[in-house]
Amino acid sequence: MTAARGEAIAGVLVYEPPAEVGVDDLEAVLTRAFEAVRAALERGEAVVVVLDERDVQGAGDAAAAALAHGLLGLARALALEGRKPGWRIAVLAAPRELDEDERQRWVGHLAASGAASGALVRLGGEHVGRVPA
Amino acid sequence: MTAAIVTGAAGAIGRAIARRLLEDDLAVVCVDRDAAVADVCRELGAGATPCVADLAMPEAPERVLAAAEAAGELAVLVNNAGITRDARALAMTPEDYALVIRVNLVAPLRLAEAAGPQLADGGSVVNIASRAALGNFGQANYVTAKSGLIGATRALAMRWAPRVRVNAVAPGLVDTPMTRAIPPAVYEKLVARVPAGRAGAPEEIAEAVAFLASPRSSYVTGQVLLACGGRSVAG
Numbered sequence: 001m002t003a004a005r006g007e008a009i010a011g012v013l014v015y016e017p018p019a020e021v022g023v024d025d026l027e028a029v030l031t032r033a034f035e036a037v038r039a040a041l042e043r044g045e046a047v048v049v050v051l052d053e054r055d056v057q058g059a060g061d062a063a064a065a066a067l068a069h070g071l072l073g074l075a076r077a078l079a080l081e082g083r084k085p086g087w088r089i090a091v092l093a094a095p096r097e098l099d100e101d102e103r104q105r106w107v108g109h110l111a112a113s114g115a116a117s118g119a120l121v122r123l124g125g126e127h128v129g130r131v132p133a
Numbered sequence: 134m135t136a137a138i139v140t141g142a143a144g145a146i147g148r149a150i151a152r153r154l155l156e157d158d159l160a161v162v163c164v165d166r167d168a169a170v171a172d173v174c175r176e177l178g179a180g181a182t183p184c185v186a187d188l189a190m191p192e193a194p195e196r197v198l199a200a201a202e203a204a205g206e207l208a209v210l211v212n213n214a215g216i217t218r219d220a221r222a223l224a225m226t227p228e229d230y231a232l233v234i235r236v237n238l239v240a241p242l243r244l245a246e247a248a249g250p251q252l253a254d255g256g257s258v259v260n261i262a263s264r265a266a267l268g269n270f271g272q273a274n275y276v277t278a279k280s281g282l283i284g285a286t287r288a289l290a291m292r293w294a295p296r297v298r299v300n301a302v303a304p305g306l307v308d309t310p311m312t313r314a315i316p317p318a319v320y321e322k323l324v325a326r327v328p329a330g331r332a333g334a335p336e337e338i339a340e341a342v343a344f345l346a347s348p349r350s351s352y353v354t355g356q357v358l359l360a361c362g363g364r365s366v367a368g
Binding site for chain 1: 266281285
């Protein structure tokens with residue numbers, strides 16, 4: 001399983017938002033994400049949304065933070081709606097410098113776990129001492 | 134005179150916010166796409182100025198800020214305007230998803246970005262998010278937008294500190310004409326899930342906004358105040 005941007009692989013869609021998104025891009029990017037994620041869930045695939053931990057903290061650009069939190073909200077809403085049909089969708093927030101193998105392990109855990117649907121896992125420790133997302 | 138902008142001021146919550154900020158001696162520019170906002174301002178009395186603008190249009194911030202400049206030194210921006218287009222995720226059209234993102238997320242972010250340089254030192258931005266940002270059934274678009282607005286709140290708070298504070302209020306079920314349009318049986322079920330045992334009043338949301346807008350909250354920035362009668366911690 002490899003984490004390719006917006007691409008479904010082996011029954012899992014690993015969705016990463018594009019970098020360098022501005023305010024004027026938000027509507028289109030989020031709408032495309034909604035359609036891609038919904039289609040994957042309908043196909044019975046698991047979805048893992050992978051975010052940059054800095055954007056979840058709100059440490060960077062406002063549009064990037066809006067996008068990251070928007071995707072987090074989308075995942076939570078779909079996890080709630082997907083309880084009966086058993087949709088699996090979770091969010092991983094990881095620092096950019098995180099080891100790729102470590103990142104892949106967590107993507108695999110989240111994709112495999114129905115119990116983790118709707119969950120946000122934040123890696124790297126930077127979130128400790130900060131407000132939860 | 135110091136001024137405040139309140140968007141969505143023709144609605145029940147927006148009107149209550151405008152009224153409450155007038156009590157704090159702010160001149161209030163009441164923004165709405167509905168021309169009825171002029172009637173609202175007449176009812177609110179001296180200090181309230183209507184501004185009819187569709188915030189979904191890119192040129193709207195310029196118009197709103199011009200109205201604010203005429204009213205006084207801009208001290209407060211309340212991004213309250215919002216819409217719903219509810220549907221189950223599988224039935225939700227991309228158009229309805231996009232529209233809610235445009236109105237509830239892109240528009241307030243555009244207005245905040247435009248207003249930032251004009252806000253006075255010690256100024257305050259209050260974004261109206263929602264408890265639904267934590268997750269809600271049949272509202273994938275609304276949840277996305279309101280959660281996104283919380284992210285933007287944090288980022289703008291960090292960018293503009295210490296000059297301007299940026300916070301959010303996240304209301305739960307509020308008794309408004311919009312929520313009263315929900316079928317009574319469904320409405321009663323929603324009320325039953327609120328530990329406070331009732332829906333909130335628009336004035337209660339306005340009080341939370343007034344606190345975050347005022348120097349009484351001068352050490353608070355980047356935060357979300359959940360005004361939901363305890364619904365966000367209920368089982």
